[in-house]
Amino acid sequence: MESFLNALVSGLISGSLYAAMALGLTIIYGISRIFNFGHGVIALIGAYIAWIFVQNSKIADTSLLLGILVAIVFLFLLGFLLYRYTMNPLMKKPNWEISTVLFMLGLGILLENVILQIFGPRVKSIPVFKEGNIRIGMVQINWHEIIIIFIVILAIFLLNLFFKHTRSGQAMRAVAQSIPGAKVVGIDIEKIFGYTFGLAFVVTGISGILLGTKYYMNPHIGWEWMVKGFVIVCFGGLGSTNGAIYAALILGVVEALATLFLSAMWVWPIWFAIFMIVLLIRPQGILGGRV
Amino acid sequence: MKKIISNWQASFVAAIVIFLAAYPLLGPSSYLKHLFILFFIWSVVAAYWNLLNGYVGINSLGNIGFLAIGGYTSGILALRFGLSPLITIPIGGVVTGLLVTLFLGFPALRLSGIYIALLTLIFADSLPSILTQTRDITGGGMGLHEIPPFFPGMEKVHTYYICFVFFLIAMLILYKVIHSKTGLAFVAMRDSENLANTLGINRYQERLKVFAISSFMTGIAGGFYVHSLGDISPTTLSIEPFLLALAMIELGGIGTFFGPILGAGVIVFGNEFLRLAGTLRLTLLGALICGVILFYPGGIMQLVEELGTRIKVLFNRKKVTE
Numbered sequence: 286m287e288s289f290l291n292a293l294v295s296g297l298i299s300g301s302l303y304a305a306m307a308l309g310l311t312i313i314y315g316i317s318r319i320f321n322f323g324h325g326v327i328a329l330i331g332a333y334i335a336w337i338f339v340q341n342s343k344i345a346d347t348s349l350l351l352g353i354l355v356a357i358v359f360l361f362l363l364g365f366l367l368y369r370y371t372m373n374p375l376m377k378k379p380n381w382e383i384s385t386v387l388f389m390l391g392l393g394i395l396l397e398n399v400i401l402q403i404f405g406p407r408v409k410s411i412p413v414f415k416e417g418n419i420r421i422g423m424v425q426i427n428w429h430e431i432i433i434i435f436i437v438i439l440a441i442f443l444l445n446l447f448f449k450h451t452r453s454g455q456a457m458r459a460v461a462q463s464i465p466g467a468k469v470v471g472i473d474i475e476k477i478f479g480y481t482f483g484l485a486f487v488v489t490g491i492s493g494i495l496l497g498t499k500y501y502m503n504p505h506i507g508w509e510w511m512v513k514g515f516v517i518v519c520f521g522g523l524g525s526t527n528g529a530i531y532a533a534l535i536l537g538v539v540e541a542l543a544t545l546f547l548s549a550m551w552v553w554p555i556w557f558a559i560f561m562i563v564l565l566i567r568p569q570g571i572l573g574g575r576v
Numbered sequence: 577m578k579k580i581i582s583n584w585q586a587s588f589v590a591a592i593v594i595f596l597a598a599y600p601l602l603g604p605s606s607y608l609k610h611l612f613i614l615f616f617i618w619s620v621v622a623a624y625w626n627l628l629n630g631y632v633g634i635n636s637l638g639n640i641g642f643l644a645i646g647g648y649t650s651g652i653l654a655l656r657f658g659l660s661p662l663i664t665i666p667i668g669g670v671v672t673g674l675l676v677t678l679f680l681g682f683p684a685l686r687l688s689g690i691y692i693a694l695l696t697l698i699f700a701d702s703l704p705s706i707l708t709q710t711r712d713i714t715g716g717g718m719g720l721h722e723i724p725p726f727f728p729g730m731e732k733v734h735t736y737y738i739c740f741v742f743f744l745i746a747m748l749i750l751y752k753v754i755h756s757k758t759g760l761a762f763v764a765m766r767d768s769e770n771l772a773n774t775l776g777i778n779r780y781q782e783r784l785k786v787f788a789i790s791s792f793m794t795g796i797a798g799g800f801y802v803h804s805l806g807d808i809s810p811t812t813l814s815i816e817p818f819l820l821a822l823a824m825i826e827l828g829g830i831g832t833f834f835g836p837i838l839g840a841g842v843i844v845f846g847n848e849f850l851r852l853a854g855t856l857r858l859t860l861l862g863a864l865i866c867g868v869i870l871f872y873p874g875g876i877m878q879l880v881e882e883l884g885t886r887i888k889v890l891f892n893r894k895k896v897t898e
Contacts, residue, residue: 314690320690320693371870374870375869375870378873382635383629383633383689383830384869384873386635386693387822388865388866388869390637390865391822391861391864391866391869392866394819394858394861394862395858395862396862398856398858398862402855402856512697512701515697515698516698519691519694523690550709553705554705557702560698564684564687564695568683568686568687568691
């Protein structure tokens, strides 16, 4: 019972990390219909920027915060400029779907290898926010994991506020519902797409930093994160943010239970099997979305 | 052949085919023959991948996985059961076609393009872990070695000609598929989806057919791959071959008949020079793909077309001045 409860809690924790990671994917797809196949490397860029700051200073706490801020600014600019100068011209062509997919794949591999050249293949990790752990009943939990969950919940709350109560957020939701409709009411579609990419890259980068503190990172781990993100967004329904959050929590728990009762070797086959079953039975995912 | 190639291009293609047929008589080194064998096999893989991505609009990202399934099936049957490759290669193709169509085609082809991209990518990504789990049969991370060649006691020249004939037949089949009823159905769907529906074209069925053909032929190419080279391992499924094949399609010209073949030629021979770049190779390949998509989406075929019109203009001007 004790191990079961612990597995459940650790599943929820990794689930909330996966949710943060899948949000970036689902925001971009839901609003611009572009599927970001370079998602993993964007998360890695965020994590590596934070790592640089932590590594090169003596006061770990403030430098981590500074690193996160720099990562946020850098990734927002990266997303905005990437949309402006690459995605925007590609979107205007007839076969935009395949060309954006292949372009982002190529770019992802390019950036992954640039990271490999700069930082080398060795495994790195970002230090935890706070050491030590507490016990609640039978469940043991780290302070660090509590902080991660808090950050994820805060991020989701802030995103919700942004989408509901700011002009840009409302414009994004309008574009997601109908592009012609949004044009009619005078929304600058290309600017909104640019902001969307910037916002999604920032969310992705933060999730990368969180993943880098909980697990480890090397230049190739982005693929693994990204593939998990793919399964999550399909399970939750492409373009649905709430769906992605629920799906991530469910899959996180399933993963933890599979590791407990079967073995870690079964984790990947189970992810693939879940993906197949979802596509066969309910391709629109648990919370609607586009098919 | 008039529709896709004009006269000067047809004579150029004929010259290339004759050159390839006569090439071993010039006595090239065994290494060069090896590169040509690679070129034949990779251009088949790239061409049938392009059939999906370029012609039909199925965004497959898993064709290297199809190649691996065909190669492993044929290699295991020949190595463990001592069957002749002449039997095992077709079996490998059929197994690939069936597996891929059942597990990927049926669930994903009904949905929008992005699902097939996701499913095929995850599928190809999960194959290496399956291979390491089934170490007893597939050789795990080490892969299969000393897979028997097509006939016992073969030389490189024989392999060259076998692969050359396979290449020609595969391209002929591809040409027939593009100009068959199924191929025309896709032209109709591209021009007017509604009219195509009214004419009774079943989009799902036609897409499934093309998907089956592409996976079958890629599986066959996998069989030729293992029996020509003699070994296969999970590194075939790593990021590099995947990127190379994508670069062939994009560089040559996506959605054209000759593009992937030209791209395969440039990439197979160019990759040997890229070895000088060492670890930077993947960075350069990624940059190449991005650059071509962004700045020159038609690839080499666009260049050929532009040169063709230039030449025509040049000739016409001569006539006028005469």
